[in-house]
Amino acid sequence: MKLRVSQTQTTKQKFSSTLRGWLPILQANLDTLVETLEPFVEENPFISVKAGSEIPEKPFEKKNIFRESAKTSVSDTIEALTLDKKSLFQTLYEQVNPPLFPTEKSQRIAYEIIENINAEGYFEADALVEIAHTLNVKETEVEKIRQRFAYLEPLGVGAQDVKEAFLFQLQDLTLENTLYEMAEKLILNFDVIESFGKEPLFHEALNIIKRFHNPPAIDFLEEEKEVVPDIFIYTIEGAIEVRLNDTYYPEVIIDTEGVDESNSFVSQKLKDAKDLIDALEMRKATLYKIGLMIIEYQYDFFFGKAIKPMKLKDLADDLGRNPSTISRAIAGKYLSCARGVIPLKQFFATAVEEDISNSAIKEYMIELVKHENKQKPLSDIKLLSLIEKQFNVKMVRRTITKYRQQFNIASSSERKKLYTLVG
Known part of the structure; x- marks a missing residue:
């Protein structure tokens, strides 16, 4: 049964008259909403804005995301794990596919290896035995799969130490044999590298090594942009629940103590304040309805299937809105579910x-x-x-x-x- 949302003509008129003047509020990202409200606050002496509380603890742990995604196809995983900036773990997870990992067994081992790679990109060596025990495979099988990480991005990831990370990165280069062998010798004897200073090609090999990343995941150690989801989707025992990120919403406070509310100036400013509160509530209502419609059109996605074709116009028609309004509503907005944090626009597949x-x-x-x-x-x-x-x-x-x-x-x-x- 379709989850269409019926509305009265009065509600539509209120939406049109109020929200038309507050479209920036609808379009703003949740994490910049307070900043968007500042011009309205500056023009109104009777209101102030209290920032929402910090984003609630993420209800979906990283390990659970990986476990869930492991049951789905590669393309589902890549469609689902789209962040403002991909994490190291998501980048690795997307690469667990043929031909390097052609079988379900090899992929399961690869997923477990990823779970035991630290933030710097190094594999925790003592986890090898545990992985073998958990998956009931031989340690040599785990090690064989780990060696294939030498062909993944970022180069060097999955290595156990700096030397191995450099060797992984060296394998990716096309060098003449003599230069390759010198670089390999310097890496293997890194602790006494100065002793090779007079050997031919020493400086050329050293310059190559200096370009290697240490740690391998150094590019991922930079502070990532915080993505604040507007919508949370929960799947509990086969049922789906939509929730808004209410705790992050700013609160508009109206202070009329000691003022004459019958004064025309005061009266108009109070009306503006109430319109601002209405606009925030309508922003919530619009995004909540969008969440419901995404569930209707993309129901199977939340249970491991691929994203289906979905047109912006279809959603706008179902909600009784203009496509441009819906476009503003989804721009820069995110949805958090068991399969990752996903831009709303991702559900509108071309x-x-x-x-x-x-x-x-x-x-x-x-x-x-x-x-x-x-x-x-x-x-x-x-x-x-x-x-x-x-x-x-x-x-x-x-x-x-x-x-x-x-x-x-x-x-x-x-x-x-x-x-x-x-x-």
């Missing part, structure tokens, strides 16, 4: 055709690669042909190449080499 989303095509492309002939991997031209036939659409090869690169899938020639390597 459709290649009326009922075909980019995510569906990406899903099919990944399945093709997953089950391809390891001796003869599918070229982008062949992938294009199969996709066009499956969905009855016309596309260009560079689009397939772009999709493949988005998922860190190597070219057919590179995949063939990797299949040989991990076979």
